[in-house]
Amino acid sequence: MSAKLSDVAKLAEVSTATVSRVLNKSGYVSKKSREKVMLAVEELEYKPSKVASFLASRKLAFNIGIVAGKRLFRVLSDQSDQFYTIVLKGIEEFFAGNNMRGSLVPSNNFSEDYDGYLLIGGEITEEDIKKAKETKKPVVLIDQYLAGVKVDCVVSDGYDGAIYGMKKLISKGLKKIVNIHGPLSHFGFKDRFDGYISAMEGAGYLPKAYEYDEDNDNMSAIIDLLLSRYGLPDAVFGCNDTAAIRAMEELQARGIKIPEEVSILGFDDIVNSSATTPSLTTFKIFKHEMGVVGSRRLQSLLIGNEPRPTKISLFTEFVQRESTL
Amino acid sequence: MSAKLSDVAKLAEVSTATVSRVLNKSGYVSKKSREKVMLAVEELEYKPSKVASFLASRKLAFNIGIVAGKRLFRVLSDQSDQFYTIVLKGIEEFFAGNNMRGSLVPSNNFSEDYDGYLLIGGEITEEDIKKAKETKKPVVLIDQYLAGVKVDCVVSDGYDGAIYGMKKLISKGLKKIVNIHGPLSHFGFKDRFDGYISAMEGAGYLPKAYEYDEDNDNMSAIIDLLLSRYGLPDAVFGCNDTAAIRAMEELQARGIKIPEEVSILGFDDIVNSSATTPSLTTFKIFKHEMGVVGSRRLQSLLIGNEPRPTKISLFTEFVQRESTL
Numbered sequence: 001m002s003a004k005l006s007d008v009a010k011l012a013e014v015s016t017a018t019v020s021r022v023l024n025k026s027g028y029v030s031k032k033s034r035e036k037v038m039l040a041v042e043e044l045e046y047k048p049s050k051v052a053s054f055l056a057s058r059k060l061a062f063n064i065g066i067v068a069g070k071r072l073f074r075v076l077s078d079q080s081d082q083f084y085t086i087v088l089k090g091i092e093e094f095f096a097g098n099n100m101r102g103s104l105v106p107s108n109n110f111s112e113d114y115d116g117y118l119l120i121g122g123e124i125t126e127e128d129i130k131k132a133k134e135t136k137k138p139v140v141l142i143d144q145y146l147a148g149v150k151v152d153c154v155v156s157d158g159y160d161g162a163i164y165g166m167k168k169l170i171s172k173g174l175k176k177i178v179n180i181h182g183p184l185s186h187f188g189f190k191d192r193f194d195g196y197i198s199a200m201e202g203a204g205y206l207p208k209a210y211e212y213d214e215d216n217d218n219m220s221a222i223i224d225l226l227l228s229r230y231g232l233p234d235a236v237f238g239c240n241d242t243a244a245i246r247a248m249e250e251l252q253a254r255g256i257k258i259p260e261e262v263s264i265l266g267f268d269d270i271v272n273s274s275a276t277t278p279s280l281t282t283f284k285i286f287k288h289e290m291g292v293v294g295s296r297r298l299q300s301l302l303i304g305n306e307p308r309p310t311k312i313s314l315f316t317e318f319v320q321r322e323s324t325l
Numbered sequence: 326m327s328a329k330l331s332d333v334a335k336l337a338e339v340s341t342a343t344v345s346r347v348l349n350k351s352g353y354v355s356k357k358s359r360e361k362v363m364l365a366v367e368e369l370e371y372k373p374s375k376v377a378s379f380l381a382s383r384k385l386a387f388n389i390g391i392v393a394g395k396r397l398f399r400v401l402s403d404q405s406d407q408f409y410t411i412v413l414k415g416i417e418e419f420f421a422g423n424n425m426r427g428s429l430v431p432s433n434n435f436s437e438d439y440d441g442y443l444l445i446g447g448e449i450t451e452e453d454i455k456k457a458k459e460t461k462k463p464v465v466l467i468d469q470y471l472a473g474v475k476v477d478c479v480v481s482d483g484y485d486g487a488i489y490g491m492k493k494l495i496s497k498g499l500k501k502i503v504n505i506h507g508p509l510s511h512f513g514f515k516d517r518f519d520g521y522i523s524a525m526e527g528a529g530y531l532p533k534a535y536e537y538d539e540d541n542d543n544m545s546a547i548i549d550l551l552l553s554r555y556g557l558p559d560a561v562f563g564c565n566d567t568a569a570i571r572a573m574e575e576l577q578a579r580g581i582k583i584p585e586e587v588s589i590l591g592f593d594d595i596v597n598s599s600a601t602t603p604s605l606t607t608f609k610i611f612k613h614e615m616g617v618v619g620s621r622r623l624q625s626l627l628i629g630n631e632p633r634p635t636k637i638s639l640f641t642e643f644v645q646r647e648s649t650l
Contacts, residue, residue, distance in 0.1 A: 147523070148489035150640040157636055164473035194519065198472070289633045296631065306621065308614045311482055313636040315475040 003044035012040040024303055062100040062302055065114035066091065067132065069123025073106040076120075082271060083287055084121060087142060090291020091118065098299060107131075116298050118142055122186055138301035142294040145187045150309050152301065154294040156285045157313035158188055158239075158267065162195025164318055165237065165265050165283065170203050172325045174234035174263060178226060179209040180219075180247055181239035192239045192267055208233075212243045219243070223250040233262055235324070241266035241273045241282055248276065248323060263324040267316075278322030286314050328369035337365035348629075387425045387627055390439035391416065392457065394448025398431040401445075407596060408612055409446060412467060415616020416443065423624060432456075441623050443467055447511055463626035467619040470512045475634050477626065479619040481610045482638035483513055483564075483592065487520025489643055490562065490590050490608065495528050497650045499559035499588060503551060504534040505544075505572055506564035517564045517592055533558075537568045544568070548575040558587060560649070566591035566598045566607055573601065573648060588649040592641075603647030611639050 009016040014033050021029050022037040029037075040046070066088075068076055075081035076088060095102050102118070105111060107128045116138040119128060124144045129151050132139045141153035169177055179196045182189040193209065200207040208230055210222045226233065236251075238244030244266030248258055258264055258278055266273055266282035273280040293312055300306055334341040339358050346354050347362040354362075365371070391413075393401055400406035401413060420427050427443070430436060432453045441463040444453060449469045454476050457464045466478035494502055504521045507514040518534065525532040533555055535547045551558065561576075563569030569591030573583055583589055583603055591598055591607035598605040618637055625631055 147485055147520070148492055150485065150489070160472055160475065160636070164475070167473055190523075194523075195472070198515075198519075286633050289631065293631055293635065306614065306618055308611050309640045310618065311485070311638040311640065313638070315634045315636065 003046040005046075007044055008037065008040045008046050011044060012036040062115045062299070063113075064095070064100055064102045064298065065105045065111060065117045066102045067105045067107050067110065067117055067119045067124070067128065068121055069107050069125075069128075072121045072123055073104065076104060083268075083285075084143075086287040087120065087291040090288040091142075091295050092291075093288075094292045094295035094299075098295075100295070100299065116140075116302050118294055118298060119144065122188065138298055140294050140298045140301070142290055143188075145311060147187075152297055152309045152311075154290050154297060154312045154314070155187070155191075156290065157315050158191035159195040159198075160313070161267065161283045161316035161318070162192045162237070163199045164316075165267075166196060166199030166203075168318065169235050169237070169263060169265065169324065170199070170205075172263075174325070175203075175205050176208075176231075176234040177205065177237055178230065178233040178235070179207065179237050179239065180212050180222065180243045181209060182212060182214060182243065184211075189239045196237055212238075212246070214242060217246065219246040219250050223247065223254070227254070232256070235263035235265065237265045239267055241268045241270045241280060244280060244282070244323075245272065245276055248280070259323055259325050265324055269319055274321065276323070281321045281324040282319050283316040284319050285316055289314055328371040330371075332369055333362065333365045333371050336369060337361040387440045387624070388438075389420070389425055389427045389623065390430045390436065390442045391427045392430045392432050392435070392442055392444045392449070392453065393446055394432050394450075394453075397446045397448055398429065401429060408593075408610075409468075411612040412445065412616040415613040416467075416620050417616075418613075419617045419620035419624075423620075425620070425624065441465075441627050443619055443623060444469065447513065463623055465619050465623045465626070467615055468513075470636060472512075477622055477634045477636075479615050479622060479637045479639070480512070480516075481615065482640050483516035484520040484523075485638070486592065486608045486641035486643070487517045487562070488524045489641075490592075491521060491524030491528075493643065494560050494562070494588060494590065494649065495524070495530075497588075499650070500528075500530050501533075501556075501559040502530065502562060503555065503558040503560070504532065504562050504564065505537050505547065505568045506534060507537060507539060507568065509536075514564045521562055537563075537571070539567060542571065544571040544575050548572065548579070552579070557581070560588035560590065562590045564592055566593045566595045566605060569605060569607070569648075570597065570601055573605070584648050584650050590649055594644055599646065601648070606646045606649040607644050608641040609644050610641055614639055 005016050005019055009019045018029055018033055019037050022034050072084060076084055079085045110131050112135045117132045118140055119132060120142045122144055126146055126149060129149055139151055141151055143155060145153045145155050181193045184190045184193055197207050236247045238247055244264050248264045251262055256262055266280045269282045269284040273282050330341050330344055334344045343354055343358055344362050347359050397409060401409055404410045435456050437460045442457045443465055444457060445467045447469055451471055451474060454474055464476055466476055468480060470478045470480050506518045509515045509518055522532050561572045563572055569589050573589045576587055581587055591605045594607045594609040598607050
């Protein structure tokens with residue numbers, strides 16, 4: 001008969017909880033105990049079964065640091081953010097069902113006392129990731145991806161959504177499709193912009209893009225420039241709903257009919273997007289699922305399943321409303 | 326005390342296996358039995374625990390169709406393909422440990438008799454996916470992604486790898502970096518090409534790319550064109566090792582020293598890449614893990630966890646050898 005966890009604990013002269021911690025690479029174990037456990041594992045040729053390790057993981061109370069940048073930490077604390085409050089609900093639900101506990105931690109006051117880390121939102125920097133990685137604990141980013149950094153992350157797939165939306169517009173005979181995006185240094189905008197470019201090039205149409213500055217709201221100037229230099233487009237694809245709605249307002253203020261003359265497509269499905277006239281066609285992002293999927297990925301890493309870092313992209317859902325043909 | 330699976334089975338007058346199948350949405354159950362089970366679930370307010378559904382899933386012997394295109398089906402059958410034979414090993418290992426059985430199925434002879442499908446390789450078409458989706462069973466693509474189709478998939482992250490590699494080259498002071506890629510209609514080549522373009526633009530350098538036709542081996546002509554029109558580059562980034570090795574050979578045939586005059590970077594880490602002189606710097610793709618991760622994703626879908634479709638990208642690993650500075 002093959003060796004059990006308790007046999008390993010006996011031979012190593014430690015508790016079964018310590019053996020679990022060593023095998024699951026979670027929680028503090030002294031170097032000496034760790035060595036005794038590994039020797040016992042070797043001697044007994046102990047192989048943890050998948051069920052046993054799954055059940056063991058459920059018994060372990062993992063303590064997770066949920067790290068957010070300064071701005072996000074504030075809005076998460078008072079639950080005033082529509083987007084991330086829902087992401088956080090997904091995390092809390094998964095934690096509750098899986099014996100994990102989470103504490104909200106500001107990234108500028110980083111603590112090393114956790115079994116693993118969820119780093120949330122576009123404010124997370126390479127420096128934050130470096131600090132988290134230095135703890136040698138599992139780390140998962142949610143709604144952030146930094147190219148070439150190779151840390152586990154869960155994001156929404158803006159590239160795929162943009163291509164899907166562009167194909168829809170193109171299938172209606174629309175050709176002069178203009179993109180209005182936020183700063184391309186932000187992963188989310190860049191991802192959607194890349195999808196727009198790829199779809200236009202694939203269809204043989206010339207892409208045309210403008211950068212919108214949300215803080216200073218330069219949409220009126222963008223629309224003037226667009227109409228005088230490029231002419232009336234068939235459609236405007238905004239890289240987020242805020243930009244799409246502002247473009248729609250500025251076009252309407254100049255007497256242009258939506259969608260008869262110009263179709264408007266947004267991204268994010270914010271609450272306001274269904275309240276505009278006409279209502280905005282856009283993409284739904286699965287925020288709750290991002291929290292759940294990120295938490296499950298962190299749990300997998302804590303247990304030791306599939307340790308190679310991956311990027312998990314959740315596909316978005318096209319929401320047809322009235323602002324597009 | 327809360328209701329058990331067996332209570333549901335008793336009230337619905339069906340076997341516990343049938344209840345499992347209904348709750349896990351897997352395998353065939355008659356419409357009548359399904360309705361009886363759902364009524365009993367409602368009446369008893371039955372809530373399957375996560376552990377119970379996990380264990381139930383382990384008891385269910387899922388029967389999986391592993392679908393491959395014509396060329397791949399042939400090489401998988403005789404195990405002559407280095408890349409996919411390893412992917413398949415990952416799948417087989419996961420299946421063996423999780424009570425799943427797989428049968429290799431050619432995509433042109435599609436059968437509906439399976440609980441779920443793994444569709445493998447770049448030959449898989451939208452048509453193949455459509456056929457698989459029509460079965461209403463879970464479907465996961467491995468090493469293939471089709472933009473805008475929104476089906477679960479597991480791929481290697483060429484975009485991220487390319488950016489990582491380009492940053493490495495750029496950090497050595499290399500600026501004139503040329504890309505040689507296969508057909509951009511293939512997701513893998515396009516993904517790596519996009520990463521190259523993004524990194525060059527990010528650094529403020531002009532990208533320059535050539536398309537290599539592997540079947541007709543036009544590398545000699547490409548290198549002639551490159552040297553006469555563009556001049557000697559600082560580095561060549563090949564979108565796969567085959568292209569990188571051919572570029573290296575053609576440059577060496579013209580008396581150019583690698584890496585002193587030109588650095589060469591490949592992608593894939595094929596067996597030959599360590600046998601060249603100088604040995605090729607490249608990226609390792611985690612083929613075995615792709616099989617495991619794809620299989621686990623399919624299992625999750627069979628159990629009903631995280632049903633929103635996702636794209637899982639495994640980061641690659643930079644392998645520093647002698648062909649780059």
